[in-house]
Amino acid sequence: xxxxxxxxxxxxxxxxxxxxxxxxxxxxxxxxxxxxxxxxxxxxxxxxxxxxxxxxxxxxxxxxxxxxxxxxxxxxxxxxxxxxxxxxxxxxxxxxxxxxxxxxxxxxxxxxxxxxxxxxxxxxxxxxxxxxxxxxxxxxxxxxxxxxxxxxxxxxxxxxxxxxxxxxxxxxxxxxxxxxxxxxxxxxxxxxxxxxxxxxxxxxxxxxxxxxxxxxxxxxxxxxxxxxxxxxxxxxxxxxxxxxxxxxxxxxxxxxxxxxxxxxxxxxxxxxxxxxxxxxxxxxxxxxxxxxxxxxxxxxxxxxxxxxxxxxxxxxxxxxxxxxxxxxxxxxxxxxxxxxxxxxxxxxxxxxxxxxxxxxxxxxxxxxxxxxxxxxxxxxxxxxxxxxxxxxxxxxxxxxxxxxxxxxxxxxxxxxxxxxxxxxxxxxxxxxxxxxxxxxxxxxxxxxxxxxxxxxxxxxxxxxxxxxxxxxxxxxxxxxxxxxxxxxxxxxxxxxxxxxxxxxxxxxxxxxxxxxxxxxxxxxxxxxxxxxxxxxxxxxxxxxxxxxxxxxxxxxxxxxxxxxxxxxxxxxxxxxxxxxxxxxxxxxxxxxxxxxxxxxxxxxxxxxxxxxxxxxxxxxxxxxxxxxxxxxxxxxxxxxxx
Numbered sequence: 311x312x313x314x315x316x317x318x319x320x321x322x323x324x325x326x327x328x329x330x331x332x333x334x335x336x337x338x339x340x341x342x343x344x345x346x347x348x349x350x351x352x353x354x355x356x357x358x359x360x361x362x363x364x365x366x367x368x369x370x371x372x373x374x375x376x377x378x379x380x381x382x383x384x385x386x387x388x389x390x391x392x393x394x395x396x397x398x399x400x401x402x403x404x405x406x407x408x409x410x411x412x413x414x415x416x417x418x419x420x421x422x423x424x425x426x427x428x429x430x431x432x433x434x435x436x437x438x439x440x441x442x443x444x445x446x447x448x449x450x451x452x453x454x455x456x457x458x459x460x461x462x463x464x465x466x467x468x469x470x471x472x473x474x475x476x477x478x479x480x481x482x483x484x485x486x487x488x489x490x491x492x493x494x495x496x497x498x499x500x501x502x503x504x505x506x507x508x509x510x511x512x513x514x515x516x517x518x519x520x521x522x523x524x525x526x527x528x529x530x531x532x533x534x535x536x537x538x539x540x541x542x543x544x545x546x547x548x549x550x551x552x553x554x555x556x557x558x559x560x561x562x563x564x565x566x567x568x569x570x571x572x573x574x575x576x577x578x579x580x581x582x583x584x585x586x587x588x589x590x591x592x593x594x595x596x597x598x599x600x601x602x603x604x605x606x607x608x609x610x611x612x613x614x615x616x617x618x619x620x621x622x623x624x625x626x627x628x629x630x631x632x633x634x635x636x637x638x639x640x641x642x643x644x645x646x647x648x649x650x651x652x653x654x655x656x657x658x659x660x661x662x663x664x665x666x667x668x669x670x671x672x673x674x675x676x677x678x679x680x681x682x683x684x685x686x687x688x689x690x691x692x693x694x695x696x697x698x699x700x701x702x703x704x705x706x707x708x709x710x711x712x713x714x715x716x717x718x719x720x721x722x723x724x725x726x727x728x729x730x731x732x733x734x735x736x737x738x739x740x741x742x743x744x745x746x747x748x749x750x751x752x753x754x755x756x757x758x759x760x761x762x763x764x765x766x767x768x769x770x771x772x773x774x775x776x777x778x779x780x781x782x783x784x785x786x787x788x789x790x791x792x793x794x795x796x797x798x799x800x801x802x803x804x805x806x807x808x809x810x811x812x813x814x815x816x817x818x819x820x821x822x823x824x825x826x827x828x829x830x831x832x833x834x835x836x837x838x839x840x841x842x843x844x845x846x847x848x849x850x851x852x853x854x855x856x857x858x859x860x861x862x863x864x865x866x867x868x869x870x871x872x873x874x875x876x877x878x879x880x881x882x883x884x885x886x887x888x889x890x891x892x893x894x895x896x897x898x899x900x901x902x903x904x905x906x907x908x909x910x911x912x913x914x915x916x917x918x919x920x921x922x923x924x925x926x927x928x929x930x931x932x933x934x935x936x937x938x939x940x941x942x943x944x945x946x947x948x949x950x951x952x
Contacts, residue, residue, distance in 0.1 A: 347472045347571045349431050349942040352911050357764035359937040363389035367934060370395065370621055370738040372608060372753060375403020376433075376916055378744030379591045380923030383436065384939055386600040390932060393736060394595065395606040395623055400584070403746065405916070407584025410671060411702075412784055412870040417817055418582035419671075421874050422780035422833050423796055423809040425449070426579075428468075428572035429565065430733045430917040432924055437587070440594060445586040446577040452794040452833045454542050455859075457801030461486050463793060466892040469573035472945075474507075476567065484538075491532035505556075509564035509912065509948040517885040518593060518762035519557035522884050526556045527617075542798045543567075545806055546913065548879045549775045550836040558882035565912040569944040578796065578814050600797055607632050609733060611741075613759045617898045620737045631682035638718045641843045644677060646928055648720060651877040654685070654721070661712050663722060664696050669705040673873050674845050682706070686846045687873050740933075742926050744903040746878045747772045749822065762909065765900075768891040770908055773881030776836040779804075779845075780874040781852035782811070788828045789862035797861065807833040808859055827869070832856055836879075845875055880906035893925040901926035911943035 354663055367390050374396035382394045400406040410419045426433065426446060437443060437456070454464040462485040469479055481487045494500050494599050507517065518526075522790040527536050545552050547562050567574065579586035592602055603623075607630045611620040624630045632740045636655060639647040647656035654674045666674045668685040675683035681694035691700035695705030714721035752770045754761075795810040811829040812822035818829045832852045834842075842848050849871065857864045883949055890908040893901055903926040905918040921941060928938040 325718065326877050329863065345704065347945060349944065350431075350911070350946055352941040352946075353938070354940060355938050359935060361388065361937050363934060363936065366391065367739045367740070368738040369393070369742065369930065370736050371742045371744055372593075373744035373746070373749065373904070374398075374401040374604075375744060375746065376405060376919040376924075377905070377923035378403075378742065379588065379595075380432075381742050381744060381901075381903050381927045382602075382923075383591050383593050384753050384924055384927035385930060386595045386598045387929075388936060390930070392595065392600040393603045394600060394609065396602070396604045397607055397745075397749070399604050401602065402584055402588035405583040405588060405815055407582040407588070408487065410872060415821060417821075418451045418584060419782070419872055420582050420584065421876075422778075423578065423807070423811075423814075423831060424583060424916060425452075425576040425796065426916070427566065427570075427574070427576045429570045429944050430920075432913075433917050435942070436920070438590065440590045442586070442590045445590075447580055447582055447814075449576060449578050449794060449796060451575050453797040453801050454538070455793060456537075456799050457799070461489065461534075461538060465794075466574035468575040471563075472571040474949075476571075476573075483797075486534065486538055489534040490538065491534040493532075496530070499532055502531065502535075505560055506563050507568055507948045509560050509569065511561075511910065512887075513913070514560050515555075515557040517557075517735070518560060519555045519887040520885050521556045523551040523554045523556055523559050524763055527551070533789075536749050542800045542806075545835045547797065547882070548778060548835050549882055550838070553773075553836075553881065553883050554774065555882050555884045555886060557887055558702070561912050562914050564948055565914045565944055568948060569912060569946075571944070580816050581907070582815065582817070587806060588944050608753060608756060611753065613757055613761050613897065615760060616896075617764070618741045618760075618900055620735050621741060622735045624733055631873075632721060633713055633721050633723040635719050635721050635755065641839050648722075651875045652845075653877075655710065657712075658695075660864065662725065663710045663712060663720075665708040665710065667708070668703055669698075669707065670701075670703040671872065674875065675707070676844055676846055686844075686849050687871060690794045694833070695828045705834050738899075740899045740901065740930050742901045742903055742923075744923060744926070746904065747774050747880055748878050750902075750904065750906075762896045765891060765895045765897060766816065771886070771889050772891075775879045775881040776875060777839060777875060777877035778836060778879060779834040779842075779848050779852075780872075781833075781849060781856075782829065782831040782832060782872045782874075783853075783856060784870040785828050785830065785863060786867045786869055788812070788822065788826055791860070801853050802859075803832045804837055804848070805832045805859065806835045807857045809833070828863075830860070830863075833867065845873055849873055849874060880904070893922060894929050901929050907914060911941075911946045913943060 369385050369390045369392045371378045371394045374394050382392045386392045400408050404421050407420045409420045410417055451465055469476055471479055492499050515726060538812040544554055544559055580636050596602060606625050608623045609632045611666055612620045636648045639650055646657040652667055652672050652674050655663045657663045663916045665762045668675050668690050670688055670690050673685050673687035675685045678684050683692040688702055690703035692707055692906050693699055698706055709725040711724050711725050712720045743750055751769055754766050794811045809831040810833055812818040891902055892908045895902060903923040909921045924941055926937055931938050
């Protein structure tokens with residue numbers, strides 16, 4: 311039995327409170343140890359208004375990620391004629407799924423593991439309304455594992471205690487509690503404690519938004535607190551500490567812990583996200599008269615007299631004649647590159663570029679010594695002109711022309727544009743842009759006519775975080791594992807989490823039972839491109855760290871591997887809060903939705919996306935004199951606003 315285990319049996323709740331310096335706080339609040347706070351209702355309607363539309367109103371939603379799906383769902387349910395456009399062939403955005411082939415087996419692949427926390431009140435309400443609760447399962451607990459030996463694993467379990475009692479529970483349960491390093495006699499430590507327990511909108515952002523997390527913790531910060539909680543949780547916001555606003559981090563902590571009475575354990579899906587969540591929402595929209603159009607590329611948005619008059623799109627594959635901007639990539643030095651992640655382009659001459667996105671499963675191919683290209687994921691080969699030489703790819707790499715060039719970006723258009731149909735115009739009463747940050751910037755570039763300069767400037771200031779990557783591996787053996795089937799990792803060069811899919815999702819559980827093999831996923835939340843400039847670097851590092859994390863797998867054969875590598879997650883850098891656009895815009899009939907909009911209550915990740923979509927729907931419902939949907943949040947303010 312360890313020293314910490316022996317000591318923990320002697321630590322009472324009163325002692326733990328003294329350790330954290332919150333005895334007086336707990337007594338002063340008069341907070342019941344056994345009273346679970348209820349969610350807060352955001353702006354409840356005081357009048358009893360109609361729920362359903364009694365006249366014809368049309369809405370066009372652009373983007374079928376969680377934000378767009380949630381918005382379309384609510385408006386369709388209320389009687390609006392909704393058209394939902396999605397550029398990809400797969401609905402769901404960052405939670406989309408698609409089919410892959412592994413030997414003779416077919417699986418659904420997705421963008422990585424997603425956890426559903428119990429305080430995702432608005433997302434949960436949609437799940438309950440659709441009666442799909444059985445698609446989710448509790449993961450019971452989850453762990454944070456540390457590469458270096460100075461900390462023991464942290465384990466988080468369900469709890470129904472609000473602040474400060476959740477800290478007491480954490481202090482009692484944590485084997486590292488005496489290494490937190492917080493001393494409330496130290497003025498800097500006291501300020502940190504006040505900041506993380508006293509979150510308020512907009513006061514917290516006014517005070518802390520100009521500061522990066524890295525700068526905040528650089529001097530006299532409780533080191534253990536940072537190593538154990540701040541660093542792992544900051545990175546799970548998909549923003550690196552050197553590029554994340556302290557204000558946003560404090561909102562993240564408030565939502566996930568200090569203002570959250572639900573505990574930190576969470577649910578996962580029994581099947582892939584597309585099957586478990588996206589498909590039921592999409593089916594509801596279609597079954598209630600809504601139209602969903604995949605592979606729809608917007609080509610023009612016409613604005614006049616302070617409102618949008620029409621939107622034009624082409625339907626077909628992604629090789630349309632709609633131009634788009636892409637930024638230069640100076641990290642790759644063996645040519646003139648543009649873009650990043652799995653949207654990478656290489657100039658072949660002064661006027662033409664080649665897409666390096668493999669036409670098989672979307673990995674980025676890598677230039678070889680002979681001038682050709684090789685896919686690091688599944689071995690497809692192309693010649694220097696992008697022609698397929700060896701499968702599994704069936705189509706050549708896409709070619710584009712440079713039609714305009716600025717200092718660090720170029721405007722491209724498909725060299726051989728193909729669309730299944732003519733341009734189609736939509737004239738709707740309301741429009742919602744619910745794309746990701748790059749997509750939203752592109753849509754505003756397409757606006758013509760009377761374009762509002764203020765909202766356009768706000769959109770162009772939106773940031774994208776460092777890229778993220780997911781490596782999923784099929785291996786020819788199983789292994790023992792005492793930690794949670796999803797676990798956060800800290801201290802590795804690349805890897806931030808591990809997921810044992812063969813113990814979570816049905817499709818992989820069945821495959822593992824039949825074969826005795828395993829499926830393991832590693833996730834890098836926000837890696838630095840300078841350190842891993844190519845997808846070959848990512849895969850090689852993931853493989854090396856996998857065998858370090860799970861030593862039992864050393865010597866195992868990797869039967870198949872999948873890489874997801876994108877640079878499109880929302881960034882929350884210092885000084886971004888003030889100019890972040892809100893749901894309602896200066897364009898009368900245009901609403902915005904996505905996890906990048908400024909939210910009036912604390913939320914994060916999937917819940918932030920869903921809540922923004924429902925806020926956009928509520929804005930339209932209010933315009934039409936209908937009852938708004940009740941939106942829930944954790945307590946919007948910290949309890950120690952002193």
